Amino acid sequence: MSTRLDEIVDELYAGAPDAFVTARDAAVRAARQDGDRELAAQVRALRRPSAAASLINKLARSDADPGLVQLADLGARLRQAQSDLSGAEMKALGAERNSLVRVLVDAAVGDTGASGPVRDQVTATLTAAVADPAAERAVCSGRLVTALQYSGLGEVDISAATATALPTSSPTASAASSSTADAALAREIRAARTALERARSRQHAAETARQTAERVARAAAEALDAATASAAKAAEDTAAAQTELAQLLQAAD
Secondary structure (H helix, E strand, O other): OOHHHHHHHHHHHHOOHHHHHHHHHHHHHHHHHOOOHHHHHHHHOOOOOOHHHHHHHHHHOOOOOOHHHHHHHHHHHHHHHHHOOOHHHHHHHHHHHHHHHHHHHHHHHOOOOOOHHHHHHHHHHHHHHHHOHHHHHHHHOOOEOOOOOOOOOOOOOOOOOEOOOOOOOOHHHHHHHHHHHHHHHHHHHHHHHHHHHHHHHHHHHHHHHHHHHHHHHHHHHHHHHHHHHHHHHHHHHHHHHHHHHHHHHHHHO
């Protein structure tokens, strides 16, 4: 895609859908006046975005809203949980997805007065973006022309969803990938710290048990020594008493 066409596409899909046709026709005339018939034909072929697609394009082009990066990150984590067959994590991430999609729908619709069906299409499109990386790229391109729908199985059909062909990756996807990698590293660090703390706890418990055993052993040894001394003393006393008794008996005879 030429740089000029790229600029025109961005300008058109950043605007209001009601002004799209007028702005597109003006761009076509300008290209013809410049003698660039190929550019004029390419611009002429650009399709007007639906109301839902226009709202999502506006959201995607908002630098102040990190929501789509969060959505892409969530999608990556949810797909990993599905791959790992982690039911508990899938359930938790599903709830997180529903919450985030609601927030993003509110941000996209705002005070535009969009109808219920349009709001439903925005919801369906953002949900599809979580399910399929290609759908996520379409949403984040800012060049969506129609709403997306995820059936619950397989891939999302994006064959005619965007004004131009999509790149293989997007800045949002890259940011989400980085965010996912950072999150995975953080989980590994937390797990390592937990394992270290548990090992230290076991070591402390073992040391405490060893010290207790040593105290018990010393006490037992001291008690044994005392008992041995007492027994020896008792034996001496018994022998002395027997000797004294024998002497008394002999004297009596």
